[in-house]
Amino acid sequence: MSSLIKKFSLSILLVAFGVSISEASSYIYLSEDSLVSFIKIKDRNLQDKKIVDYIKLRFQQGPQNTIPEGKSEVYEKLDKYQVDDREALKYFIESTVQRRLSKLPEAETAMIKAIDQASKNKADFLIYSFISHLAFIQTDRGNPIGAIYSYGLAQKQALKLNEPLLQVYLNINISDLYYKLNLYSQSLYYLNLAFHIKEENKIKDDRFYTIISYNKAENFFRRRNLDSLQRCHDDLMGPNNKGYKLYTYQYRTAYYISILKHNYSNAITQIKELQSNKKYVHNDLEQQNLADAFYLNGQPDSASAIANQLLALPYSANHPEIKHQLYELLGKIARDSGDYKLAAVNFDLALKQSEESLNNTTQVGNVSAQIKIDKIENSFTDTAEKYRRERLILILISITTVFMFAVIALLYRSARQKRHYEKLLYDTKKRELAFINSHEVRKHLTNILGLVELMSESKDKKQEFLQVEKHLYDSATRLDEAIKNISEKLND
Incomplete structure (x- = not known):
């Protein structure tokens, strides 16, 4: 059972850090007996947590051809044992499956139904978990405004549950969203906040140290800050790191350093070697970095081919910040080759994507500011309520003391x-x-x-x-x- 719980902890981290579990190097199979043992847990929040982890592992990481049979098996077990939150969990399964199949609108619809059902049942952990997953879906759909608003709601729920660990997860996820919007200062702020909460509450999990160091490295790479990137890379190479993606983080930041040192041919070699390395876990921006390295190394044809391939992917359609960089790269390639007409077209497309990205960033900033204002107001209200309670207690103590003195005097x-x-x-x-x-x-x-x-x-x-x-x-x-x-x- 202890090894099983460790596997579940790993899956939580994967999802919390915005990492697709389908990228994992191997599938962790869970038996029906595992699900039954989780169903029999008496504590409701713990039961919901274990079942949610089971669902994520089975339907996000398991073989895709086993999904229909798996859904039937899990539904049957939830109904057989009359699990209190079974309807909400069924919607969650449906959302997870639809997201796995890249049907994001359907995934979002199912997740909203799961949240509504969990709210009716007052299932606190499920509300937190489902809202967090809704933010992941909204991020994938290119809806950063909805995602940051969902994260704000999830933060309130995490505070209600009074679990610092959940707050650490959320701050790392929020930082990832800001990173994707090119808001690197905000991203670094939430990473530092996550680390502060981890240290303050003495959460002993070295994987947090690893993921925070890596995410900081990503930000410093985008900001072209070689010295800070080098420090993060050195941290990742240190002895305090753990996590199944540590190997990936170490080698990715290594080629980041090559790019910032303008050693583009070496970076290209590093990336290509990693593409054939089974231990290495690729991400969505790998090819984009390779295209940039090809262009900067004087290989525009290779860069252009990769950029066009990326623009044809459905994922890019939802992310104007990615399309902006790709069109800008194609514009530079066309300009360098003397095709100014094509360059103008690409630069114009890049400008439109930049405007859309800027509009999203502005709206996210507004929502984020409102969330911070609400947080400050809630903090002020909580502080005022705390002082009010303390004042009442002090008054009660004073009255009791005076009464006791009066009784003693009498x-x-x-x-x-x-x-x-x-x-x-x-x-x-x-x-x-x-x-x-x-x-x-x-x-x-x-x-x-x-x-x-x-x-x-x-x-x-x-x-x-x-x-x-x-x-x-x-x-x-x-x-x-x-x-x-x-x-x-x-x-x-």
Whole structure:
């Protein structure tokens, strides 16, 4: 199970970094038992996460001829075990398949339905995941405005889930979008932000170090900043790097350095050798870089052939920033050959693509600015709410403290009054007992002693006793009563 989870982590990174999983060097096959084990997970967000990863691996990376059978199998399992979010997951599968088949409008429609269904079910992780995938589709369709808006929504959802790891993924994806729009400063800003979040939250995953270093290298290459590119390349060659595409990143940045050093023939050799290297994972801009290297090396025919091939691809149609560079390259080639009419046509096409790209960039900037304003407002609101809660807590603590002091003061005062009244009562009882002792006890005791003395001096003691017997008994009785009275008061 641990090895399976590692494979899933890899797939998350591939998608999060905007990398097509079909570029992976090998397909990781997942059995139906894997899906069932994920379905049986009790925690809803974790269950959704594992199933989403399973779907991405099976339908993005698996053999295309197994897709129809795979859909039926997964649908059957989702229905059999009554998975809460099965309808949303089915739409996600459909979107993933349509994107795999390059049917982007259908993929976007299915993904929007998946988001709607997940929102109805309040499936927080699915909402985040589906909105992020919608941004990927919108980027592929050449809709950067929609993509940046979707990323903004995904960021809010990531904050709601309170998972810094998701925020790192999103910032890397946003940086990739800005890179494709030639907004390199913005792209570098989000890469630095992703690295800051990783470090601040102590996320121990060296693959982030690798992908951030590589994406920075891409930006520095486009900005013709050789020194910074060289530092990124050196970082990628260091011991702290991991990831299945590390080999690709190292060799790609190596030929980038050759181009910026104007060693174009060496760059051409490097690129061609990599094209036949099975360990190397190609990307969409590889051929464009080769065309530029051919042109700069004085091989315009090879450059022109590659540029025309790229313009014929469906992917280029959705990306005016790519078409602008290709038409500009064809214009330069035509101009250098003296075909000024063809050069003018190509430069005119390049200008139109540049205008469209600039328009997209401007609108993305506006949406991005609004997202930042919303983020600041939300941050201000959150801070104000935090201060309000802290103030209420402080007030409550103050009131509680004052109340406690008041209670303590009252208890202290009550204790003092009690001691005072007890002293008064004690003094009163003491005086009363002294009075009884002096007036009652001593009086009767003196009478008894006097009578006894009188009898002792008499010659006829018997006669004398008969005379004082009544008085002696009466005094003894009164003395007994006085002693009992004292005893009772002492008991009180």
